Amino acid sequence: MKQKIAVQVDDLTVAYNYKPVLWDIDLEIPEGVLMAIVGPNGAGKSTLIKSILGILKPIAGSVTIYGKPYKKQRSLVAYVPQKGSVDWDFPTTALDVVMMGTYGSLGWIKRPRQKEKKASLEALEKVGMLAFKSRQISQLSGGQQQRIFLARALVQDASIYFMDEPFQGVDATTEIAIINILKELRKAGKTVVVVHHDLQTVPEYFDWVTFLNVKKIATGPVKDIFNDNNLTKTYGINYKVSVQE
Amino acid sequence: MSNAQLEIQLIASLVAIACAIPGTFLVLRKMAMISDAISHSILPGIVVGFFITQDLNSPLLILLAALTGVITVVLVEYIQKTGLVKEDTAIGLVFPVLFSIGVIMIAKNANDVHLDIDAVLLGELAFAPFDRLLISGIDVGPKSLWVIGVILLITIVLLLAFFKELKLSTFDKGLAASLGFSPVILHYGLMTVSSITTVGSFDAVGAILVVALMIAPAATAYLLTTDLKKMLVLSIIFGVVSAISGYWFAHWLDASISGSITTMLGLLFLIVYLFAPSKGVIAVLYREKQQRIEVSLLTFLLHLKNHDEDNERHVNHLNEHINWQKVRSKTVLDLALRNNMIVIDNKIVSLTPKGDMFTTQAIDYIITNEDTQIEDMKNDFFLFRG
Numbered sequence: 276m277k278q279k280i281a282v283q284v285d286d287l288t289v290a291y292n293y294k295p296v297l298w299d300i301d302l303e304i305p306e307g308v309l310m311a312i313v314g315p316n317g318a319g320k321s322t323l324i325k326s327i328l329g330i331l332k333p334i335a336g337s338v339t340i341y342g343k344p345y346k347k348q349r350s351l352v353a354y355v356p357q358k359g360s361v362d363w364d365f366p367t368t369a370l371d372v373v374m375m376g377t378y379g380s381l382g383w384i385k386r387p388r389q390k391e392k393k394a395s396l397e398a399l400e401k402v403g404m405l406a407f408k409s410r411q412i413s414q415l416s417g418g419q420q421q422r423i424f425l426a427r428a429l430v431q432d433a434s435i436y437f438m439d440e441p442f443q444g445v446d447a448t449t450e451i452a453i454i455n456i457l458k459e460l461r462k463a464g465k466t467v468v469v470v471h472h473d474l475q476t477v478p479e480y481f482d483w484v485t486f487l488n489v490k491k492i493a494t495g496p497v498k499d500i501f502n503d504n505n506l507t508k509t510y511g512i513n514y515k516v517s518v519q520e
Numbered sequence: 521m522s523n524a525q526l527e528i529q530l531i532a533s534l535v536a537i538a539c540a541i542p543g544t545f546l547v548l549r550k551m552a553m554i555s556d557a558i559s560h561s562i563l564p565g566i567v568v569g570f571f572i573t574q575d576l577n578s579p580l581l582i583l584l585a586a587l588t589g590v591i592t593v594v595l596v597e598y599i600q601k602t603g604l605v606k607e608d609t610a611i612g613l614v615f616p617v618l619f620s621i622g623v624i625m626i627a628k629n630a631n632d633v634h635l636d637i638d639a640v641l642l643g644e645l646a647f648a649p650f651d652r653l654l655i656s657g658i659d660v661g662p663k664s665l666w667v668i669g670v671i672l673l674i675t676i677v678l679l680l681a682f683f684k685e686l687k688l689s690t691f692d693k694g695l696a697a698s699l700g701f702s703p704v705i706l707h708y709g710l711m712t713v714s715s716i717t718t719v720g721s722f723d724a725v726g727a728i729l730v731v732a733l734m735i736a737p738a739a740t741a742y743l744l745t746t747d748l749k750k751m752l753v754l755s756i757i758f759g760v761v762s763a764i765s766g767y768w769f770a771h772w773l774d775a776s777i778s779g780s781i782t783t784m785l786g787l788l789f790l791i792v793y794l795f796a797p798s799k800g801v802i803a804v805l806y807r808e809k810q811q812r813i814e815v816s817l818l819t820f821l822l823h824l825k826n827h828d829e830d831n832e833r834h835v836n837h838l839n840e841h842i843n844w845q846k847v848r849s850k851t852v853l854d855l856a857l858r859n860n861m862i863v864i865d866n867k868i869v870s871l872t873p874k875g876d877m878f879t880t881q882a883i884d885y886i887i888t889n890e891d892t893q894i895e896d897m898k899n900d901f902f903l904f905r906g
Contacts, residue, residue, distance in 0.1 A: 379699035
C-alpha cells in the first residue's frame with residue numbers, strides 16, 4: 276500500500292537578497308513519519324521549514340499540504356520555532372504562551388475561553404509543566420521553555436508538526452521527555468518533522484531523514500539512507516558515524 | 521480650579537492614555553526609537569495638511585500627517601533591508617531629513633502660517649482651551665479635547681479587538697505568521713495607530729513630549745509587572761499621574777506644562793528603577809548580596825560534608841580553613857543555624873539531615889543543571905532563581 280503524502284515540496288528555491296539558500300528542492304514527506312532534517316550550519320534547514328509554513332516567500336516552486344496550499348491547511352499544521360527566536364522576558368506566563376497555540380483555530384478577534392484554557396492545561400500536563408502554569412516565562416529553565424513551546428504545538432492538535440531544533444540547549448531529561456512525546460505523536464498517526472543537529476541520535480530517535488545542504492542530498496528511511504556516503508555528501512568532509520545495528 | 525485648568529488636565533490625561541497603549545507595544549517590540557522618528561517626520565505632513573485645510577485639528581490634516589509617519593517607517597525599513605546600514609542608523613537618516621523639510625516649509629511661509637518651531641517641539645497645552653469646537657454655534661469644548669478623545673476611542677476599540685493578535689505577533693512573529701495572523705498587517709496597523717496618536721497629541725504636547733508619553737510609562741510599567749494586561753494598565757496610570765502632577769508642577773513653577781510632565785515621567789521612572797520589587801536596582805543589589813552569602817553557605821556545608829575530623833569542624837578553626845573574615849563566617853553560621861542545617865555541639869559543627877540533604881541537592885543541581893529537585897528551595901534561596 277502506498278503511503279499518503281503529507282507534505283509535497285516541488286522545485287522550491289528560496290533566496291535572501293538574491294543569494295539562494297535553498298535551491299530547487301523536491302521533497303515528499305510521507306504521512307506518519309518522524310523525520311529529521313540534517314545538514315551543516317547555513318544549509319537552509321530552518322529556511323525550508325519556514326518556506327513550507329509560508330513565513331518566507333520562495334522565489335520559485337510550490338508547497339502543498341495533503342495536496343492543497345498551506346493557506347488552506349493551516350489548521351493541520353503546528354510549528355515550534357527555535358527557542359532563541361522569541362524574547363523570553365516578554366511579560367507573560369507559561370499558560371498564556373501555550374494558549375497562543377489555540378489562536379489559530381479561534382481566528383481573528385475571538386478571544387480564548389474556558390475550552391481553550393482547558394486544552395492548554397492538558398497540554399501543559401502532557402509535557403510535565405502543569406505546576407509551572409503561572410510562572411513568568413523568563414523564570415523557566417531552557418528545557419522548561421522548550422517544553423512550553425512543545426505544549427503550545429500540542430494544543431493545536433495538528434496532523435503535521437514542524438519543529439526547529441527542539442533539543443537545542445535542553446537538559447537530558449527534557450530531551451528524553453520531548454522525544455517520547457514525538458514518538459507518541461507518530462504512534463497516533465501524526466507526521467513530525469524536526470530540524471536536528473545531533474547526528475549520533477538520528478537512528479535512535481527518527482525513522483525518516485532528509486539530508487540538506489542548499490540542495491536536497493537524500494531523503495528516505497533512516498535504515499536505508501543514513502550512511503557515511505550521504506553524510507559525506509552533505510557535510511563535505513569524510514564523515515563517519517557509528518550506526519548501532 | 522477653573523474650567524480651563526480642568527480642560528488642560530483632561531486633554532493631557534487623554535493624550536497620556538492614547539500614547540501609553542501603542543507605546544507599550546513599541547517598547548516590547550524594541551521599537552522605542554521609531555516613535556521618535558514618527559513624531560519628528562510627521563512635521564512636513566502637518567505643514568502640507570495645514571496649507572490645504574488651514575486648520576490644525578482637521579481630520580484630513582491628521583490623516584496626511586499620519587501618512588508621513590507610516591512613510592517614515594517604510595523608508596527606515598527599506599534602507600535597513602539593503603543591509604548597508606543598521607536600523608538605528610536608518611532611523612537617524614530618515615527622520616531628520618523629513619523634519620527639516622517641514623522646518624524649511626514653515627520658515628518659507630512664516631508669514632501666512634500660524635505654526636512655529638517652538639510649538640512644534642514642545643507644544644503649548646496652555647493654549648489648547650482657547651481653540652473651541654462650535655457645533656451650530658454651541659461651544660462643546662476645546663477642539664483638541666475632541667480630537668484626542670476620538671483618537672483614544674479608536675485606539676481602545678482596536679486594542680480590545682486585536683489584543684490577542686498584537687500580543688502573539690509581538691511575542692512570536694513566526695508563529696503569528698504560520699497561524700495566519702499576518703505580522704506585516706499588524707505591524708503597519710500599530711504604526712498607523714502610533715502615527716495618528718502622535719499627530720493628534722502633537723498639537724497639544726509637541727514632538728518631544730509625545731515620545732516621552734509613549735515610551736516612559738511603558739518602560740516604567742515593564743519594571744513592575746510580568747503580565748501584559750497589567751503592563752498596559754500601569755502604563756496608563758503612570759501616564760495620567762505624570763500628566764496631572766506635571767500640570768500642577770508647571771502651575772507652581774509657572775513653567776512649560778509639557779516640560780513639567782516630561783520631568784514627572786522621568787522622576788517616576790527613576791523611582792521605579794531604584795525601588796521596583798524584583799527588577800529595581802536596589803532589589804538586584806540585595807539579591808546579589810544574598811547570592812554571595814548563599815554560595816558561602818554552600819561552600820561551608822560542603823566542607824562539613826567532606827570532613828569528619830573534629831579539628832576541621834571546630835568553630836574557631838573554620839575561619840582559617842575556609843579562609844573567611846570573622847563577619848562573613850558569623851553570617852554564614854547564623855544562616856545555617858536558622859535553617860536548621862547544622863548543629864553546634866561543644867563548638868564542633870555537624871550537618872543535620874536537612875543540611876546534608878540540602879547540600880546534596882544543591883551540588884547536584886549546580887552540576888547537572890536539572891531543577892526538578894530544587895523547585896521547593898527556589899522560594900527560600902535566591903541562588904536557585906536563575
